[in-house]
Amino acid sequence: MSTTKFAVAGATGRLGRHVVDVLTERGHRVVPMSRATGxxxxxxxxxxAALTGVEVIIDVASWHGSEQEAATEFFRTSARNLQEAGQKAGVAQITVASIIGVxxxxxxxxAAKKVHEELLLSGPLPARVLRAAQFHEFVGQLLDWQQSDVAYIPxxxxxxxxxxxxxxxxVDLATDPGATAPETPIPEIAGPRKETMAEAAQLLGARRxxxxxxxxxxxxxDAEIAANGGFLPSPHAKLAGPTFQEWLDTHP
Incomplete structure (x- = not known):
């Protein structure tokens, strides 16, 4: 099996840890990039130095807050730096995780992630985007933020x-040699079950x-857009388990 050298931006984050694991399990060489790795x-x-010999960058680095201006500045800077440094290092492409509905x-x-997508897609390196639904792991974060015996969840x-x-x-997208045609919709990945964030939080809340x-x-x-289903997966999205309940059963 041929291996590729990947650099993972945001390698120690919630999603990045899993990306590093998947790449490693599939036999690829991985350069984890985060402040924790220097x-x-x-x-x-x-x-x-980190991008020396790297063929593909997977960008899952994210901003820690929800404030639009600060998040936009983070993504604007990271996109520019990864594109410029990647081009100098001879990287072939960037694959980035985004969010359904951006x-x-x-x-x-x-809206900040929308800018992030646009900047990475504008080159000079070719970029591929995967839009994902909110993570199962995000539900616990919502409860943690409230720090109360009663949580009010949208x-x-x-x-x-x-x-x-x-x-x-x-990783499948990053290792697929076939170029995505310009007219092809941006790929999406979501869970198998539609629910509300509050319903999922009630399942976790019952345990806590x-x-x-x-x-x-x-x-x-954009709550009105969300309420009308604007951030749900498109018809072309790939739906894959586990459901939130199934995931919860394996994460005591």
């Missing part, structure tokens, strides 16, 4: 997907002794 894709520290977003974090429709499932699909109350999307960017 590579900063924002300042550029260590980036050129093309409809007008505000907040998703009852907005979603189709949650496991990080590991997204990582496998992302937290009462979860479903609420409207007041104050959430």
């Amino acid at each position: 590579v900063d894709i924002i300042t550029g520290d260590g980036l050129a 093309d409809k977003a007008t505000a907040g974090f998703l 009852a907005l429709p979603t189709q949650l997907v496991a990080c590991r499932t997204v990582a496998e699909e992302l 002794g937290i009462k979860v109350v479903g609420v409207g999307g007041s104050g959430i960017p």
